[in-house]
Amino acid sequence: MIKSSTAFIRENGKVVGAICINLDVSTGQAFLKEMSQFFSLGEVQENTEETEVGEDVASILDNLIENILSEMDLTGMNRKKAVEIVKFMDEKGIFLVKGAVEKVAAKLGVSKVTIYSYLDEAKGKR
Numbered sequence: 810m811i812k813s814s815t816a817f818i819r820e821n822g823k824v825v826g827a828i829c830i831n832l833d834v835s836t837g838q839a840f841l842k843e844m845s846q847f848f849s850l851g852e853v854q855e856n857t858e859e860t861e862v863g864e865d866v867a868s869i870l871d872n873l874i875e876n877i878l879s880e881m882d883l884t885g886m887n888r889k890k891a892v893e894i895v896k897f898m899d900e901k902g903i904f905l906v907k908g909a910v911e912k913v914a915a916k917l918g919v920s921k922v923t924i925y926s927y928l929d930e931a932k933g934k935r
Contacts, residue, residue: 810835822900870906878916895924896931
């Protein structure tokens with residue numbers, strides 16, 4: 810059993826690195842269980858809940874995209890407005906997650922090539 814945490818390092822709003830910490834908690838759990846039995850505190854319940862990281866990341870990404878788009882006025886969206894939305898999402902790190910381009914493209918009703926075009930324009934490459 811491990812606990813894991815990741816923090817992104819940002820410079821001028823761009824992710825330039827990440828710090829990842831993984832901690833094996835099985836020794837601590839075994840110690841806690843032994844101490845609980847020693848002091849007659851009763852059984853320590855083990856956490857048997859398993860989480861599939863892929864599904865959680867995907868649902869978090871979906872929620873982020875949905876929250877961002879729900880705050881934006883998408884009526885009469887032209888290219889300039891779409892580029893602004895994509896730029897905002899890029900600044901928030903949405904596109905660092907694999908599959909985000911496709912999800913945003915589907916939500917905006919455009920192709921992923923169009924999203925890449927918007928990203929280039931937002932970064933001043935066009």
